[in-house]
Amino acid sequence: MFPEDDLLGVDLVIPDYSALARNGRKVWGVALTHAHEDHVGSLPYLLRAVSAPVYGTPLTIGLAKNKSRASAPFHDVQPRQPVSIGPFEVEWIRVGHSIPDACALAIKTPAGMLVFSGDFKFDQTPIDGRPTDLARFAELGEAGVLALFLDSTNVERPGVTPSERVVGESLQKLFPLVRGRILVTTFASNIHRFQQIFDAAARVDRKVAAAGRSIAENLKIASQLGYVSIPPSMLVSVEEANRLPDDRVLLLTTGSQGEPLSALTRISTGAHKQVKLKAGDTVIFSASPIPGNEAMVARTINFLFKHGAEVIYGPHSGGHVSGHASQEELRMMINLVRPRYVVPVHGEARHLVLNGRLARSVGLPGLEALIGENGTIFEFGPASGRIAGKEDAGNVLVDGLGVGDVGDEVLRDRKHLAHDGVFIALVAVAKETGDIVRPPDLVTRGFVYEHGPHTEKLLEGARDVVGAAVDRCRQRERTDFGAIRTEVREALAKFLFEKTGRRPMVLPLLVEV
Ligand SMILES: [Zn+2]
Ligand SMILES: [Zn+2]
Structure with missing residues (x-):
């Protein structure tokens, strides 16, 4: 994801892979459905957390490899040609989407067949002449599907998404x-x-x-x-x-x-x-x-x-169509695959809930919708499916070369700096006497205009406040730097708020000379 506005300075938001890393030995492979950024963008970070081979159709692998420059083995697969990955057999099934070579996955497990729709729509007149493999979905449905993980992006849109x-x-x-x-x-x-x-x-x-x-x-x-x-x-x-x-x-x-x-x-x-x-x-x-x-x-x-x-521009300009299935296509997918369980994926909370309702509305006997979120553990047996727990699965923030080192505290500081600026007081104290050697140096950024008409007066007042704060500490014989710093910071913050109504970040720096 790209960061929301309040994540100041953050370049990227990636999933928290720590749960996968903890279960590293159980990760047999990474099966890619298509090469969109929200599906392969954080692959390089995933491959740092687990080492596993990566599988996908040729264009997907071509684009993903170009991006990740990782050393993990990449494997081209062809639709309808199942691949053994650990205890699973995974088959790629062609679907329509806003990038070529997009596929759904049919994952044969000891408990039953899982179908993962990926991002899809049923484009009946595709540009590359490679339509959604409806026949294969129908065959899988006929043979019995335990669970369908279903794209929820466009569940709010009635009808059918137009062809590309x-x-x-x-x-x-x-x-x-x-x-x-x-x-x-x-x-x-x-x-x-x-x-x-x-x-x-x-x-x-x-x-x-x-x-x-x-x-x-x-x-x-x-x-x-x-x-x-x-x-x-x-x-x-x-x-x-x-x-x-x-x-x-x-x-x-x-x-x-x-x-x-x-x-x-x-x-x-x-x-x-x-x-x-x-x-x-x-x-x-x-x-x-x-x-x-x-x-x-x-x-x-x-x-x-x-x-x-x-x-x-705009929805009626004719310049764009969505790559995701609308309601009738979602219903058709459910009718073709006829799963016992539908698990809505790829959407915000409202999309997932609505897609669960849509799945039930199709009226297949016994169909249940399981609504989870990132981190939810779904547990399936030959005739059962349930939500079995939750793993940590938040977001990790990437800023420059740092992955995960920007957390709430750093963001709080950035917000403070962004909203009110910074006020730095450099105070030189004589080692022997504890006296302030010279008037404190004051530096501000993003707080007041340095050369503004009232700024000099404000800074003069601030210097007096610093001097008085240091004196108070000496009278109380609290001359350790920690105590002086706290006294100066609190006095300055109070003074600046009284004079300006603003609360800049106040940083007293003490040096002994
Ligand atoms: Zn996509
Ligand atoms: Zn997507």
Whole structure:
């Protein structure tokens, strides 16, 4: 996950793998369903906690390997060709999703068959001609499935999610109407979307350049593995694109979520070195904001409009369809697989509860829904399933090179600094006498403007407060540094609050001279 706003300075949020590490010897392998960030992004951290082979379809492995640079063995698998992993037999089953080569898993266990849907939808007209393997799900259902772990992302949406192909059709209608440059932003892993963008660009004779390293990298891996077919002459560098007439150019960019460092965000603020916006540019958002990112996306869109660009975005623009099953597809999956238990996964609490209700609404005799959360232990026997306990499973924060060293205390300090700034008093005390040698040095950041008209007076007052605090300590013969520090800090905090109504972090530093 990306961090929420209150996790100041945190780069990434990954799952807590300590329970897996404790059970390390029971981990036989890692079975990947697809290469989206929320499914493979923390793989390098997982592989530090447990050593196990990693399995997945070729594109999934290609993208995951590129990211993790881990030494664990990676294995390509093919759908419908079961693989033995420890006591289990795991089979990958093709599904539709917003990245090629996505699969569900059928896991044969001594207790019975478990089906893990992965992220899926039933796209009846897939871009790569590889539809969801409905027949295989039906066969598994016929043979008997103990439990289905079911994608809950779109359980709030009635009906059926439209085919990815719909996006291509609307791009083909849209592109001929644009006179200037076209910029399209989508997820860097949405290979099918890229194929459709290239196809639509070819029809209007535009060359395509990728602004953003991850798009270029993923396109390279996907075309090497044969998941995307692009005439080599169509792909140009951004420099080459800058020399072409505007109506011959299409730029692909990252930044559909308003991520601060992404290409589109930098383009929108004028901070991108190679791409400068101009009037006549049309920017198409071929992605919808992930919950939580709405404000950042809106900010980017505002900047783009301000710079004179036309922006096409929003649920009715035709530029995007979801990769997740809506209610009718979820019901169909349950009807095909006919499990004894449904375990909703991949959603927030409300999604999981609603998906449990949806599962019961299908009316299969004896079907039960088991609602858990991260860390819940589900226990299955040949004819039984229950929630058997809970493991620790929180989030671990990654900041720079540190994994898990930023906790509540560090965040509390960061919040304090962010809200009120810092006030540092450097006090030099004579070793022999305990006198303050010279007026204390005062340094503030994020508290008051240093050169403001009232600041000097405030600082003078603060110096007096420090002097008085030290004197009080001496009168009480409490001259150890700990006592002086506490006295100075409390006196300063009180004084600063009285004068400004603010509570900066006060740090007295004492040195003996
Ligand atoms: Zn996904
Ligand atoms: Zn996902």
